Amino acid sequence: MSDMAQKDTDKKNMDKKNVGLFVTCLVDLTRPSVGFATARLLEAGGCTVHVPDSQTCCGQPAYNAGDKVDAQALARNVITAFEDFDYIVAPSGSCAGMIREHFPALLAEDEKMSARAQGVAAKTYELMEFLHDVLGVSDTGTTFQGAVTYQDSCAGLRELGIKEQPRALMAAVDGLSLKELDDGESCCGFGGLFSVKYPDISGKIVDDKAEAIEKTGADVLLGGDLGCLMNIAGRLQRRGSPVKVRHLAEVLAGMTGDVPPIGETKE
Amino acid sequence: MQSTSRHFNSNARKGIADAKLQAALSKLSHGFPVKRLAAMARLPEFEALRDDARDIKEHTLANLGTYLEIYEAKVLESGGHVHWATDAADACEIILGICRDVDAKTVTKGKSMISEEIAVNEYLENNGVQPIETDLGEYIIQLRHEPPSHIIAPAIHLSKEQVAETFRGEHRHLQTGRNLDEPRTLLEEARGELRRKFIAADVGITGANMVIAETGTSIIVTNEGNGDLTQTLPKTHIVIASIEKVVPTLEDATTILRVLARSATGQEMSVYNTFSTGPKRPEDLDGPENYHVVMLDNGRSKMLGGEFHDMLRCIRCSACLNHCPVYKAIGGHAYGWVYSGPMGAVLIPGLQGLAETHDLPGASTFCGKCEDVCPMRIPLPRMLRSWREKAYAARLGSTKARFGLAAWAFLARRPSFYRPIMAFGVGLLALIGRRGRFSTLPLAGGWTASRDLSAPEGTTFLSQWKRGKR
Numbered sequence: 001m002s003d004m005a006q007k008d009t010d011k012k013n014m015d016k017k018n019v020g021l022f023v024t025c026l027v028d029l030t031r032p033s034v035g036f037a038t039a040r041l042l043e044a045g046g047c048t049v050h051v052p053d054s055q056t057c058c059g060q061p062a063y064n065a066g067d068k069v070d071a072q073a074l075a076r077n078v079i080t081a082f083e084d085f086d087y088i089v090a091p092s093g094s095c096a097g098m099i100r101e102h103f104p105a106l107l108a109e110d111e112k113m114s115a116r117a118q119g120v121a122a123k124t125y126e127l128m129e130f131l132h133d134v135l136g137v138s139d140t141g142t143t144f145q146g147a148v149t150y151q152d153s154c155a156g157l158r159e160l161g162i163k164e165q166p167r168a169l170m171a172a173v174d175g176l177s178l179k180e181l182d183d184g185e186s187c188c189g190f191g192g193l194f195s196v197k198y199p200d201i202s203g204k205i206v207d208d209k210a211e212a213i214e215k216t217g218a219d220v221l222l223g224g225d226l227g228c229l230m231n232i233a234g235r236l237q238r239r240g241s242p243v244k245v246r247h248l249a250e251v252l253a254g255m256t257g258d259v260p261p262i263g264e265t266k267e
Numbered sequence: 268m269q270s271t272s273r274h275f276n277s278n279a280r281k282g283i284a285d286a287k288l289q290a291a292l293s294k295l296s297h298g299f300p301v302k303r304l305a306a307m308a309r310l311p312e313f314e315a316l317r318d319d320a321r322d323i324k325e326h327t328l329a330n331l332g333t334y335l336e337i338y339e340a341k342v343l344e345s346g347g348h349v350h351w352a353t354d355a356a357d358a359c360e361i362i363l364g365i366c367r368d369v370d371a372k373t374v375t376k377g378k379s380m381i382s383e384e385i386a387v388n389e390y391l392e393n394n395g396v397q398p399i400e401t402d403l404g405e406y407i408i409q410l411r412h413e414p415p416s417h418i419i420a421p422a423i424h425l426s427k428e429q430v431a432e433t434f435r436g437e438h439r440h441l442q443t444g445r446n447l448d449e450p451r452t453l454l455e456e457a458r459g460e461l462r463r464k465f466i467a468a469d470v471g472i473t474g475a476n477m478v479i480a481e482t483g484t485s486i487i488v489t490n491e492g493n494g495d496l497t498q499t500l501p502k503t504h505i506v507i508a509s510i511e512k513v514v515p516t517l518e519d520a521t522t523i524l525r526v527l528a529r530s531a532t533g534q535e536m537s538v539y540n541t542f543s544t545g546p547k548r549p550e551d552l553d554g555p556e557n558y559h560v561v562m563l564d565n566g567r568s569k570m571l572g573g574e575f576h577d578m579l580r581c582i583r584c585s586a587c588l589n590h591c592p593v594y595k596a597i598g599g600h601a602y603g604w605v606y607s608g609p610m611g612a613v614l615i616p617g618l619q620g621l622a623e624t625h626d627l628p629g630a631s632t633f634c635g636k637c638e639d640v641c642p643m644r645i646p647l648p649r650m651l652r653s654w655r656e657k658a659y660a661a662r663l664g665s666t667k668a669r670f671g672l673a674a675w676a677f678l679a680r681r682p683s684f685y686r687p688i689m690a691f692g693v694g695l696l697a698l699i700g701r702r703g704r705f706s707t708l709p710l711a712g713g714w715t716a717s718r719d720l721s722a723p724e725g726t727t728f729l730s731q732w733k734r735g736k737r
Contacts, residue, residue, distance in 0.1 A: 023728050025679070029693050030721065032728035039737065051732045053686075056679040062672065064633060064652065066659030070676035077680065154634035183296075187592040191632030197668060198276070198630050199713025204283045204596040205632075206718060234718030237704060263704035263721035 017135075019047040020085035022078070022124075024095045025057040026226045031262065034226060037253035038091040038127055045135040052081040058090075060098040061192050063106065075103050076113055079120045087134065088124040091249050092225045093156020094192075096126040101159045126156055127249060128224055132165035139172035142254040147177050149218035150248075151209070151232065153225035154187050166224055166248055173251060179216040190231035206235040214241055220261070222248045233262040272603030272615055273623035275630065282597040288424050292595050295423055299589040302533025303640070310529065320526045321644045323519045324511075324580040328571060334480040334513045335562070341483025345545025347558035355385035358563045362387055362472065362505055365559050366396050369503050371469035375461075377487060377494035378402035379474025380418055380583055381507050381563055383605035384618070387472070398472070399464045401493040403457055410437045416599030418606065419531055419585045424598055427453060461493070471497040471555070475508035476582065477523060478560070481516040484544045485560065488527065488537040495541050504543065504555035509563045511579040523582060526642035531584040566617055574653045578613050580643040587637035587647060593630055602627060609637035609647040616654050625663045628654035690727050697725030 019042050023035040039049045059074030078099060082088045090096045100121045107117040131137040150170065156162040170178055189195065189205025209232055213221050221236070221243055223229045233245035244261035260266045271278060282288055307313045327334055339349045352358035366374060374391060376382065376398050388398045388409070400409040404422035408415060410433050415421030422430070431447035434456055446452055473494050475485040485506045487494040498504045514520050528534040547554030570579055588594045588608030599607035603624075606614050612627040628651040637647040658664060678685040699705075700722025707715045714720055 028728040029689055030723040032724055032726065032731055035728035035732070036737065039732075051729065053729060053733065054682045055729075056682055056685050059679075062676050064655070065668075065672050066652065066655030066657070067672060067676065068656055068659075070673075070680065073680050074676070077682075154632070154636070158635035158639055185636070187632045187634035187636065189592060189596075189632060191634070193668070193672070194630070194632050196712035196714055197665070198279070199716055200276070200280050200283055201593055201596050201630060202632075203713075203717030205592045208596075230721050231718065234704070234714070234720055237719040238706075238717065260703065263719055265701070265703040 017047045018086045019049055019130075020082040020088045021049050021051050022055060022058070022082065022088055022090040022095060022099070023051065024090055024092045024226065026230070027091060028055075030230070031226055031247070033255060033259040034091050034247045034249050037247070037249035037255050038089070040253045040255070041127065041131060041137075041140065041249060042089060044140070045131060045137050047087075047135070050085060054081045058095045058098040059106075060095065060102075063098065063102060064192055064194075068106070072106055072110065075099075075106050075117065076110075079103070079107075079113065079116050083116055083120050086123065087130065088120060089127055089130045090124070091127045091247065092227075093126045093153045093160055093162055094225050094227060096124055097155035097159035099124040126160055126162055126224065128156075128165040128169060129160065129162050131252075132168055138168065140169060140252040140254075142252055143174040144251045144256060145175040146219045147179055147217065148220045148222050148251075149179050149181050149213055149216040150184070151181065151188060151213075151221060151223040151228060152185060153223060153228050156224055157185060162224070166222075169252055170222070170248070176251070179218045181216060182212050188228045188232050190228045192227060195231055202231070203235070206231050207239075210235045210239055210241065213243055214239075218243065221245045222251060224248050229262055237263055270604045270615075270619050270623070272619060272627060275601060275603060275624075275626035278601035278603055279597040279630070282601045285598070287426050287429065288598045291424055291426065292598055295417075295420070295589065296595045299532060299585075300640075303530060303586065303589075304533075306529040306533040306535060309535075310525075313526070313529065316522065316526050317642050317644060320523050320582075320642055321580060323514060323522060324643060327514055327519075328511065328576070328579055331510065331513070331568075331571065334515055335510060338478055338480040338483060338513050341480065342545065342558075342560055343483075345483050345558075346548075347483070347545045347560060350559065350561045352561055352563045352565075354565050355563075358385045358507065358561050358565075359387050359390040361561050362507065363391060363394050363396065365503065365505055365557075366391065366470050369469055369557070371396055371503070373397045373399060373464065373468050374470045374472055375465055375468040375497045375501065376400050376405070377471070377473035377489065377497040378405050378421070379472070379507055380415075380605060381474050381509050382472065383415060384565065385507070385563065387507070399461070399468070401461050401465065401497050402489070403454065403491060403493075406457055406461065407433060410434075414600065414605055416607065417585060417588060418583050418608075418610075424600065465496045465500050468497075468501045470503045470505060471499075471501040472505045472507060473498050475506050475512055475560075476527065477520050478506075478508050478513050479515075479517055479520050479542075480513055482544055484517075484520075484542045486520060486524075487541050487543075488524070488539070489541070490532075490534075490538040492539050495539060498541070498543055499554055502555055503557040503559070504546075506543070506558075506560045507563065508560065509565065509567055511567055527582055527584050530586040530640065530642040570617070575613065575617060575650055577645050578610070578650060580645055581610055581614075582643060583610075584642060586640040586642065590636045590640045592632060592634060592636070609651065610645075613647060613650045613654070621654065621657055621661065622663060625654070625658040628652075629658070629664065686727070686729065690730055693723040693727060694725055697723050
């Protein structure tokens with residue numbers, strides 16, 4: 001990480017940014033490696049990373065299921081845990097989108113929380129946009145040999161407008177070549193609880209996505225949202241596809257040697 | 268028609284398993300969206316036009332009563348009649364009354380989603396008046412006794428072979444050995460059949476894409492010209508429109524037409540954009556002698572100012588269907604009623620009741636594509652979520668899912684319980700899932716029916732971080 005190390009030195013005299021890492025429930029519970037990759041990238045970018053112990057989930061499953069009361073309670077929990085940091089960063093467009101785009105509306109009628117929700121929303125970022133747009137990282141100084149394709153997560157793409165940032169960061173990775181997906185802006189069929197409540201429909205959508213991924217000829221699918229990636233990995237594996245799946249943060253942090261792809265074991 | 272929305276899940280499974288439907292849907296998803304993008308690229312001011320179109324509709328809705336009154340006065344001035352219908356039954360009765368007044372035997376019909384909504388065909392048939400659909404797609408599904416599966420391409424679910432089979436079965440007076448292999452020959456056969464019916468019809472019923480207050484005009488947008496024959500040949504023309512279709516001026520109507528066809532089919536304009544104002548005047552060479560407009564409410568005035576208000580801007584372009592991953596996976600019939608896709612999932616619960624239709628707003632990934640492509644910038648996901656909130660409050664849907672969600676939320680709201688319980692859970696799962704993933708797992712719902720589930724790494728991020736791992 002020579003470039004980033006250089007950047008780190010450059011920033012020594014500046015105040016370090018205090019970043020609250022909202023690790024997301026899926027990463028926390030199923031793939032902590034993405035959390036460590038995120039922390040590593042943030043620290044290399046000159047941030048001090050804080051991980052509040054009281055964080056659980058952003059409340060999106062409840063919110064999307066129509067359970068507003070639980071969603072509000074979870075939103076209040078996130079706000080209380082994170083509002084003192086300079087920034088809040090999540091390795092997920094979906095969870096960052098929930099905090100930034102939905103918390104203010106969800107708590108609009110809560111007199112005590114409304115302004116605090118807006119304050120938190122205004123400083124919440126998805127990891128790739130934070131690295132690229134806020135920290136100004138253009139090259140993480142990593143190497144990854146292989147042809148990859150990339151699935152934009154719907155919330156990241158349409159709620160937060162994230163498209164160029166992950167591509168710019170991937171373009172700077174040595175040895176990595178990007179093959180874009182046909183109809184790349186279409187949903188993978190995950191949709192959180194949707195994939196469990198409507199498994200047939202979700203299964204059909206992700207099958208089409210898996211086919212499009214195989215058609216690119218890429219060895220690896222990368223993305224910025226673990227939910228989408230678990231969904232797609234599961235379908236690729238069921239199809240017997242050789243395409244491996246990873247969170248982009250793992251590649252950018254140079255951790256692919258230490259961590260097997262999603263749903264695979266080390267060997 | 269009888270709604271089958273309560274069977275959404277089995278309807279959807281049927282759609283997914285139907286190879287012919289899947290072929291048609293795959294063609295659809297590579298057709299309209301691609302053409303839409305190309306049409307947008309040719310019109311740099313498209314985004315600004317969307318804002319204009321939205322603002323026109325919002326202004327109209329804020330002054331709906333006024334514009335409806337102006338519209339009515341203008342129609343009367345031009346020699347036409349306006350009938351106000353509260354609901355579907357009311358509208359059907361009015362239409363039958365007009366048909367009976369002119370002793371109608373057959374009625375030709377242009378394509379109209381409102382006429383599907385009020386099921387006027389069934390009503391007329393039961394009362395001795397024969398309705399004949401003249402839009403090719405509508406004609407085909409009428410012969411097959413099927414509801415439309417798409418709001419602008421009602422027979423999109425059928426292959427040309429299925430249409431040929433239907434024509435052979437229905438047009439028995441024609442030669443049995445005729446060639447029906449090409450879309451062209453199918454079209455010519457339908458045209459030949461319909462031509463006689465156009466001429467014989469006593470009444471023509473059309474919908475309206477818009478009605479204009481300033482001039483008392485109704486507009487239909489078609490690509491086949493069937494609507495023009497429907498409304499000009501018979502002595503009586505009935506327009507059936509819903510109240511939110513009114514726009515203030517001709518200028519406003521043309522702004523909306525500019526986004527309509529581009530969003531729908533990617534055309535700059537539909538082939539026919541026909542404006543009708545009142546009955547035939549003395550100096551006109553042709554046109555109907557009687558001109559009636561039936562203005563339907565059917566729950567719309569109740570939507571004004573409420574959480575589904577924005578839906579009243581919908582111009583029925585179908586962009587939300589064409590771009591919806593769920594619609595493209597299951598087809599329109601799965602929704603079980605006349606509307607489908609995201610707009611249908613918002614409208615149907617309001618018209619049919621949420622108790623039997625809650626799966627429609629439930630079955631969305633919230634990918635946001637529908638709102639992204641909607642020319643009227645309707646926040647469809649927000650409204651789908653509103654229905655989910657109502658369904659949740661009414662305890663509709665699977666108790667298992669509700670219980671699971673409640674248990675999870677209980678824990679997630681209490682971090683000190685959540686941490687150890689989740690840590691134990693993921694540790695256990697990691698132990699069983701040493702192979703990296705599960706191909707089957709109890710309680711994973713249907714997830715593992717079509718895909719593997721990756722196993723957790725084994726220790727939560729938070730506990731490792733707390734122990735100092737970096």
